[in-house]
Amino acid sequence: xxxxxxxxxxxxxxxxxxxxxxxxxxxxxxxxxxxxxxxxxxxxxxxxxxxxxxxxxxxxxxxxxxxxxxxxxxxxxxxxxxxxxxxxxxxxxxxxxxxxxxxxxxxxxxxxxxxxxxxxxxxxxxxxxxxxxxxxxxxxxxxxxxxxxxxxxxxxxxxxxxxxxxxxxxxxxxxxxxxxxxxxxxxxxxxxxxxxxxxxxxxxxxxxxxxxxxxxxxxxxxxxxxxxxxxxxxxxxxxxxxxxxxxxxxxxxxxxxxxxxxxxxxxxxxxxxxxxxxxxxxxxxxxxxxxxxxxxxxxxxxxxxxxxxxxxxxxxxxxxxxxxxxxxxxxxxxxxxxxxxxxxxxxxxxxxxxxxxxxxxxxxxxxxxxxxxxxxxxxxxxxxxxxxxxxxxxxxxxxxxxxxxxxxxxxxxxxxxxxxxxxxxxxxxxxxxxxxxxxxxxxxxxxxxxxxxxxxxxxxxxxxxxxxxxx
Amino acid sequence: xxxxxxxxxxxxxxxxxxxxxxxxxxxxxxxxxxxxxxxxxxxxxxxxxxxxxxxxxxxxxxxxxxxxxxxxxxxxxxxxxxxxxxxxxxxxxxxxxxxxxxxxxxxxxxxxxxxxxxxxxxxxxxxxxxxxxxxxxxxxxxxxxxxxxxxxxxxxxxxxxxxxxxxxxxxxxxxxxxxxxxxxxxxxxxxxxxxxxxxxxxxxxxxxxxxxxxxxxxxxxxxxxxxxxxxxxxxxxxxxxxxxxxxxxxxxxxxxxxxxxxxxxxxxxxxxxxxxxxxxxxxxxxxxxxxxxxxxxxxxxxxxxxxxxxxxxxxxxxxxxxxxxxxxxxxxxxxxxxxxxxxxxxxxxxxxxxxxxxxxxxxxxxxxxxxxxxxxxxxxxxxxxxxxxxxxxxxxxxxxxxxxxxxxxxxxxxxxxxxxxxxxxxxxxxxxxxxxxxxxxxxxxxxxxxxxxxxxxxxxxxxxxxxxxxx
Numbered sequence: 001x002x003x004x005x006x007x008x009x010x011x012x013x014x015x016x017x018x019x020x021x022x023x024x025x026x027x028x029x030x031x032x033x034x035x036x037x038x039x040x041x042x043x044x045x046x047x048x049x050x051x052x053x054x055x056x057x058x059x060x061x062x063x064x065x066x067x068x069x070x071x072x073x074x075x076x077x078x079x080x081x082x083x084x085x086x087x088x089x090x091x092x093x094x095x096x097x098x099x100x101x102x103x104x105x106x107x108x109x110x111x112x113x114x115x116x117x118x119x120x121x122x123x124x125x126x127x128x129x130x131x132x133x134x135x136x137x138x139x140x141x142x143x144x145x146x147x148x149x150x151x152x153x154x155x156x157x158x159x160x161x162x163x164x165x166x167x168x169x170x171x172x173x174x175x176x177x178x179x180x181x182x183x184x185x186x187x188x189x190x191x192x193x194x195x196x197x198x199x200x201x202x203x204x205x206x207x208x209x210x211x212x213x214x215x216x217x218x219x220x221x222x223x224x225x226x227x228x229x230x231x232x233x234x235x236x237x238x239x240x241x242x243x244x245x246x247x248x249x250x251x252x253x254x255x256x257x258x259x260x261x262x263x264x265x266x267x268x269x270x271x272x273x274x275x276x277x278x279x280x281x282x283x284x285x286x287x288x289x290x291x292x293x294x295x296x297x298x299x300x301x302x303x304x305x306x307x308x309x310x311x312x313x314x315x316x317x318x319x320x321x322x323x324x325x326x327x328x329x330x331x332x333x334x335x336x337x338x339x340x341x342x343x344x345x346x347x348x349x350x351x352x353x354x355x356x357x358x359x360x361x362x363x364x365x366x367x368x369x370x371x372x373x374x375x376x377x378x379x380x381x382x383x384x385x386x387x388x389x390x391x392x393x394x395x396x397x398x399x400x401x402x403x404x405x406x407x408x409x410x411x412x413x414x415x416x417x418x419x420x421x422x423x424x425x426x427x428x429x430x431x432x433x434x435x436x437x438x439x440x441x442x443x444x445x446x447x448x449x450x451x452x453x454x455x456x457x458x459x460x461x462x463x464x465x466x467x468x469x470x471x
Numbered sequence: 472x473x474x475x476x477x478x479x480x481x482x483x484x485x486x487x488x489x490x491x492x493x494x495x496x497x498x499x500x501x502x503x504x505x506x507x508x509x510x511x512x513x514x515x516x517x518x519x520x521x522x523x524x525x526x527x528x529x530x531x532x533x534x535x536x537x538x539x540x541x542x543x544x545x546x547x548x549x550x551x552x553x554x555x556x557x558x559x560x561x562x563x564x565x566x567x568x569x570x571x572x573x574x575x576x577x578x579x580x581x582x583x584x585x586x587x588x589x590x591x592x593x594x595x596x597x598x599x600x601x602x603x604x605x606x607x608x609x610x611x612x613x614x615x616x617x618x619x620x621x622x623x624x625x626x627x628x629x630x631x632x633x634x635x636x637x638x639x640x641x642x643x644x645x646x647x648x649x650x651x652x653x654x655x656x657x658x659x660x661x662x663x664x665x666x667x668x669x670x671x672x673x674x675x676x677x678x679x680x681x682x683x684x685x686x687x688x689x690x691x692x693x694x695x696x697x698x699x700x701x702x703x704x705x706x707x708x709x710x711x712x713x714x715x716x717x718x719x720x721x722x723x724x725x726x727x728x729x730x731x732x733x734x735x736x737x738x739x740x741x742x743x744x745x746x747x748x749x750x751x752x753x754x755x756x757x758x759x760x761x762x763x764x765x766x767x768x769x770x771x772x773x774x775x776x777x778x779x780x781x782x783x784x785x786x787x788x789x790x791x792x793x794x795x796x797x798x799x800x801x802x803x804x805x806x807x808x809x810x811x812x813x814x815x816x817x818x819x820x821x822x823x824x825x826x827x828x829x830x831x832x833x834x835x836x837x838x839x840x841x842x843x844x845x846x847x848x849x850x851x852x853x854x855x856x857x858x859x860x861x862x863x864x865x866x867x868x869x870x871x872x873x874x875x876x877x878x879x880x881x882x883x884x885x886x887x888x889x890x891x892x893x894x895x896x897x898x899x900x901x902x903x904x905x906x907x908x909x910x911x912x913x914x915x916x917x918x919x920x921x922x923x924x925x926x927x928x929x930x931x932x933x934x935x936x937x938x939x940x941x942x
Contacts, residue, residue, distance in 0.1 A: 029590060032547065033577050036540035038590050041605065044537045066515045069507035070579075070610055070626050071563075076503065089570050092542075094579065096564040097625075098614030106504050108541075108565065108579070119500060119509050128798065134512065139541055139610065143569030154568075155541050327599065 006335060009277050014221040019149070021271060025280050025339045028149050035147035035154030039264070042340055045288035046267055047157065051137065053190050053286070054159060054262065057182040063133040063161055068115050070139070071106040076114040079240040083113065086207020090142040092154075108141040113208060113233070113259055116162040117241035124164055124255060126246040131174065132164040132255075150268030151225070151471045158263035164243060164255035171256035172211075172232055176454070178260045179213040179230040187227055191266065192283035192391035193217045193273045194399050195227055196466060198446025199455050203434055206259075210234035213454060216445045216466065218399045219272035222419030224445045224468040227269050228262035268471070274391055280341030281364050283391050284384035289342045290319045291380055294333060296349030298326035305348050305373065309358070312377035318384070338363060343387050344380055348373075364390055403466075409433040412467045416442040419469075426463040434465075442469055477806060480748050485692040490620070492742060496751050496810045499620050506618035506625030510735070513811055516759035517738055518628065522608065524661050524757070525630060525733065528653040532645075534604040534632055539586050541610070542577040547585040550711040554584065557678020561613040563625075579612040584679060584704070584730055587633040588712035595635055595726060597717040602645065603635040603726075621739030622696070622942045629734035635714060635726035642727035643682075643703055647925070649731045650684040650701040658698055662737065663754035663862035664688045664744045665870050666698055667937060669917025670926050674905055677730075681705035684925060687916045687937065689870045690743035693890030695916045695939040698740050699733035739942070745862055751812030752835050754862050755855035760813045761790045762851055765804060767820030769797035776819050776844065780829070783848035789855070809834060814858050815851055819844075835861055874937075880904040883938045887913040890940075897934040905936075913940055 006024060008016040022028050027043035030036070039047065055065075071094065078084045092108040095101060109115065116134070124132060137159050144154045161178060165171040179197060187195045200212040209231035217225045235254040237243070244252045274281040284290050291313055295306045303324055310322040321342075323333055330347075337345055345361040352358050358376050361368045364387040371379065403421040406412045409429060415422035417440060426447055429437075434444050449455040450462035477495060479487040493499050498514030501507070510518065526536075542565065549555045563579040566572060580586065587605070595603060608630050615625045632649060636642040650668060658666045671683035680702035688696045706725040708714070715723045745752040755761050762784055766777045774795055781793040792813075794804055801818075808816055816832040823829050829847050832839045835858040842850060874892040877883045880900060886893035888911060897918055900908075905915050920926040921933035 029593070031540035031542070032544050032586065032589055033540060033542040036542055038540065038586075039538040041535035041537045045535070047538075048536060064512035064516070065519060066512045067510040067518075067628065069502035069504060069509065070612070071502070071504040071507055073503050091568075091570075092565050093567040094563050095566045096576075097562075098616065099560050099562075105567075115503065115509075118503055122500070141541070145569065157538065 005277060006339065007277060007279065010220060017275075017277070018272060021275055021279060021339070022149050025341070027267070027271075030149065033154070035144040037149050037153050037155070039157075042288075043267060046270065046282070046286065047264055049286050049288050050266055051159075054182065054186055055137075057186055058135050058159065058161065061133070061178060061182055063135040063163070065136060066134050067136055067138070068109075068112050068119065070109055072109050072112075072115045074105050074107050076118065077107060079114060080208050080237055082236070083208035087111070087142070090144075092141045092143055109138070110140055110142045111259075111261070112136065112138070112140075112160055112162065113237050114241070117237045117243055120162070120164050120255070121241045121243045124243055124245050127166055127248055130164060130166045130245060130255065131170060133161075133174075134163065135159055135161045148268075148471075150264055150271070153264075156264045158261050161258070161260040163258045164238070165257070166245065166247070166253070166255070168234075168256050171258050175211070175213060175230045175232045175258040175260065178258070179215070179454070183215050183228040183230065183260075183262060187215055187217070187266075188392065190283065190285045191270055191273070192285075192388060192395060193227070193269060194392060194395040196399075196446060196448065197454050198448045198466065199458070200229070200446060201431070201434060201444050201458060201465070203431065204444065206231045208233060208236050209259075210236065214446050217269050217273055218395075218402055218421055218468075219269070219471070220275070220398065221272070222402045222421070222468070224421065224466075224470040225265070225269045225272065226445070226470065227266055228260070230260035231258060233257040233259060272471075273395055275341070279339035281391065282341040282343065284343045284388045287341075287343055288319060289321045289340075290384055291344040291346060292321045292323050292337050292342050293346045293348065294330065294337070295322075295324045295326055296330045296347055296352075299350050301353055302348055302350060305353060309346060309348070309373070309377055313380060316377055316381055318380055343384055346376055362387065409436055413437055413440045413442050416440070416468045421445070422467040423464050424467060426458070426465045427461070429465045429467070437467060442467060445470060476748060477810065478748060478750065481691060488746075488748070489743060492746055492750060492810070493620050496812070498738070498742075501620065504625070506615040508620050508624050508626070510628075513759075514738060517741065517753070517757065518735055520757050520759050521737055522630075525653065525657055526608075528657055529606050529630065529632065532604070532649060532653055534606040534634070536607060537605050538607055538609070539580075539583050539590065541580055543580050543583075543586045545576050545578050547589065548578060550585060551679050551708055553707075554679035558582070558613070561615075563612045563614055580609075581611055581613045582730075582732070583607065583609070583611075583631055583633065584708050585712070588708045588714055591633070591635050591726070592712045592714040595714055595716050598637055598719050601635060601637045601716060601726065602641060604632075604645075605634065606630055606632045619739075619942075621735055621742070624735075627735045629732050632729070632731040634729045635709070636728070637716065637718070637724070637726070639705075639727050642729050646682070646684060646701045646703045646729040646731065649729070650686070650925070654686050654699040654701065654731075654733060658686055658688070658737075659863065661754065661756045662741055662744070663756075663859060663866060664698070664740060665863060665866040667870075667917060667919065668925050669919045669937065670929070671700070671917060672902070672905060672915050672929055672936070674902065675915065677702045679704060679707050680730075681707070685917050688740050688744055689866075689873055689892055689939075690740070690942070691746070691869065692743070693873045693892070693939070695892065695937075695941040696736070696740045696743065697916070697941065698737055699731070701731035702729060704728040704730055743942075744866055746812070750810035752862065753812040753814065755814045755859045758812075758814055759790060760792045760811075761855055762815040762817060763792045763794050763808050763813050764817045765801065765808070765819065766793075766795045766797055767801045767818055767823075770821050772824055773819055773821060776824060780817060780819070780844070780848055784851060787848055787852055789851055814855055817847055833858065880907055884908055884911045884913050887911070887939045892916070893938040894935050895938060897929070897936045898932070900936045900938070908938060913938060916941060
């Protein structure tokens, strides 16, 4: 009799596979309040690495971290009309504090444009204060009716950037810079996901933005995931909050703004882009643990050897864990590291030592071979780099394979419902076609220009709409 | 006529000096909801450095980061009787979510013992799962009637550790390990504050703890500040949430727990321990900017030189900022860096260049001298180390100077009200004396043993109570 698989196979039930993996790899649990999540240490380790890599890129883009309050007066939300319309249905409202009913209820931030602008209006006086480039790492709350861990949760963790500029052009260019140099660079080169860079249609724009740039990943089931967005806010919030500056010419001018965010949802994207029936596969550049060295048996020579290999790997710059918990059966530990998607496992037992070898198991290509003990530490860095490229290349091929060119709205809906991405000229689809797709829960993920670049308006000639079902 | 001071002098009005400094050094603002704060980039930079240093120590102590939800069912809080009694008056309550009234209101976490135990009860099965060592970086909310930025705010940022152990002794030792190796090591060796390590009396213990270890700093006005606490929770929360493990002998046993926290309040402590009438003084090991190189004038040779010095300092491992904003008057920039407490300023103007020198201004001793351009970068690392020691030594001397030995409750109250710390035998003071002190808003900050160590019970012979007013 064949052994029961650890996870529901993807082909049988992708959503169940996803939930199984999150539980078995100890990434997260549901919290006691519906829609909230507990991020377990291994899941949080993935998020911490995302934070490190993103934070470095955000700082290179010139933004500084700050922190704005969790609680926002309800009246602030209403100052920008589209914004409140977009977020009102999702708000959590605090009505009691310190044992008393509050005079004015406060909302738990769903995003921080309003409270940030209240500060910007004070901080920005003259052109010398611009550009003002701020980022914050925080939790936000959007009440979720159909929660799914990491993808749609009532509370999630994210970074949100908020900037103010002297001109439209500067703001536009900065939103594009974040889109490319922070988000795309991180997602492609660290997460190994071949995201599409595009522009949202008016229907899909952020509430209060004049333009939203997006990065869309294609998951293994052919559905799309919005992995991050960068918005041009125009002067919408500046008008609502009176964020002015004194120009060089001595005139009072409104600032031009951007905001941009990416969240713990990226952990969900990582799982669904790279995971397989054996578990997660973590790209080496992201992996909190790049290599694990396992002692197969409780034997002094084996224990000495695993620690020696661990030290050599650390010296070679590899993030390594030594697993010498020999009171837990080796098979169970090996399956656990496989589930957790650690790229390289080095397994050492008494028999290996006799031969002067170790078993080197690679999670990403799924290979296993015997290598000389003396060579193993030296091999790993190159293998990790190879695996990083392999995941990206797989993601690229998957996206191409799952994408088809179509010419009618019906074909687009059909392709999306079959689990794929349809490309259709925006001139053919239009807002009317977009509305028809919505009846099938299919959406325009983004518009791209003919040459694959990001278009600077919705109706530029040659614009292509990418159509899919989405998480 | 003498120039008006930038800040209210400490001697005139310490609380106003504190508020002036926070505003002028651009550390934080009040948020729109009463009691909340906006942490501005420079203030947040201090907190980020605290996080980095603390996080490294927490990880060395074996704890892993995770994340638990912001929202806790109201019913959870009531499971541990003392805990709810302590926190109920400070809770913020969400009654509406997603446009509807909630069936059960949820509270915004004031601390996470309850929601953490709900997870621990699931995660801990056998002795193999212990010790379980978890930390989280998060925001918490405690409704504040008399808020003061960084010191007492409705929302603050902190880390909270939560651990579960197989035995009382292990839990006790781990709480003490965190107290010493994480908190004291960081506060003394990085913050440069000569904290007292002691034990809280029963009256001052954390709600739900069986023992609270504390670190008390003495501020420049003679008041004490609790800088961090580490609690033994006994089996109180384990009983309330059913957190059991199967022992090696096959018996179901309750786990023994600890929790420990430190917060953005440490930024307030840093200000009040080291700040003077010219502004903040940041200990070099903490400082986000250790040295700033200022161009006095917009002159090509000057600009070239400041950048060259900046590069040499970076190469020497110094966290450096080059200030070439010559469109802002030099004097204003110099005062600003002084206010912000950057330890070393290197000022370069055309006249300095002619002499082949730069002015080196040191914020901590308050000195200013001319040094050879070729020598300046090489000098800085040693000066920074000297300044670090100087701040700690000042803090040590201040604590001794402000501390007096007394023998009666009246003398203790008098010394505290005069702005100092009184040491009185606990056998003399007792709980009755403690209650009398409370009438004067004076409290027992902690108990220490005769030899200065941390006592293992309140009534150990020779225990001394440290009595002061506190923030």
